[in-house]
Amino acid sequence: MQQQLSVITLGIADLARSRRFYCEGFGWTQVFANEEIAFYQMNGFVLGTWLTKGLEGDMQRSGLARPGAFALAHNVATAGDVQKVLDRLAQFGGRILRPADAPLHGGMRGYIADPDDHAWEIAWNPAWPISPEGYVRFAPAG
Amino acid sequence: MQQQLSVITLGIADLARSRRFYCEGFGWTQVFANEEIAFYQMNGFVLGTWLTKGLEGDMQRSGLARPGAFALAHNVATAGDVQKVLDRLAQFGGRILRPADAPLHGGMRGYIADPDDHAWEIAWNPAWPISPEGYVRFAPAG
Numbered sequence: 001m002q003q004q005l006s007v008i009t010l011g012i013a014d015l016a017r018s019r020r021f022y023c024e025g026f027g028w029t030q031v032f033a034n035e036e037i038a039f040y041q042m043n044g045f046v047l048g049t050w051l052t053k054g055l056e057g058d059m060q061r062s063g064l065a066r067p068g069a070f071a072l073a074h075n076v077a078t079a080g081d082v083q084k085v086l087d088r089l090a091q092f093g094g095r096i097l098r099p100a101d102a103p104l105h106g107g108m109r110g111y112i113a114d115p116d117d118h119a120w121e122i123a124w125n126p127a128w129p130i131s132p133e134g135y136v137r138f139a140p141a142g
Numbered sequence: 143m144q145q146q147l148s149v150i151t152l153g154i155a156d157l158a159r160s161r162r163f164y165c166e167g168f169g170w171t172q173v174f175a176n177e178e179i180a181f182y183q184m185n186g187f188v189l190g191t192w193l194t195k196g197l198e199g200d201m202q203r204s205g206l207a208r209p210g211a212f213a214l215a216h217n218v219a220t221a222g223d224v225q226k227v228l229d230r231l232a233q234f235g236g237r238i239l240r241p242a243d244a245p246l247h248g249g250m251r252g253y254i255a256d257p258d259d260h261a262w263e264i265a266w267n268p269a270w271p272i273s274p275e276g277y278v279r280f281a282p283a284g
Binding site: 001002003004005006007008009010011026027028029031032039040041042043044045046047052055058059060061063064065066067068069070071072073074075076085097098103109111116118119121123125128130133134135136137138140 | 146207209218
């Protein structure tokens with residue numbers, strides 16, 4: 001099967017609150033929104049934010065828990081950008097989990113929870129190239 | 143900021159069990175693996191699977207819960223592929239949450255939990271194009 005992921009859908013409680021974090025904090029634009037779901041066109045896939053009840057109904061599974069055992073990451077271009085982005089996102093409804101610091105394997109990273117408690121790592125990883133279109137490639141640490 | 147997500151990292155309990163689902167079930171290949179983490183090069187970003195303790199340590203947050211309030215999706219080329227992929231993944235450690243059926247807005251979809259209880263939607267969405275490289279684009283339903 002194609003090594004491809006099409007959508008990441010995050011369960012959210014409040015569309016306006018989530019939109020503020022993603023559209024004003026990250027500065028991203030929505031490609032679609034209605035009264036229960038919003039989509040963002042990302043680098044090769046789609047990010048969805050959906051009222052949790054809708055997601056649970058579609059999945060036929062209730063009791064989705066927080067914080068979930070996963071993290072999303074947004075890599076930035078310089079070490080200094082990491083704390084700047086964390087601080088900006090904190091102004092738009094995010095809650096910093098770990099301020100920027102340098103991991104043993106190199107680079108720089110911190111973590112912030114979005115308004116629905118989904119964790120984002122903000123990282124500077126000089127080894128992994130990012131194309132102008134935003135496509136990210138794995139590469140071994142220097 | 144670039145509308146870009148670099149990594150999705152899933153907390154897992156057992157590397158071999160997770161590898162079986164992703165490498166034998168989906169048929170994907172790892173680009174890196176050690177005794178606590180494995181990476182898959184995806185369509186424009188990287189999928190990571192990391193022992194949950196490692197992820198919690200990096201995030202400086204304990205008590206990550208399951209099932210988390212999110213879903214991943216893998217879109218397939220035909221309606222008939224949806225149940226086929228669900229059945230295949232169930233043979234490699236997945237647990238079907240919802241068998242394939244047709245949602246009101248069109249297409250076909252079902253859900254399966256990976257061995258760590260992370261939900262994958264397997265979907266046929268004829269409106270959303272997928273490039274040969276696996277890049278997926280949002281488009282309004284027909």
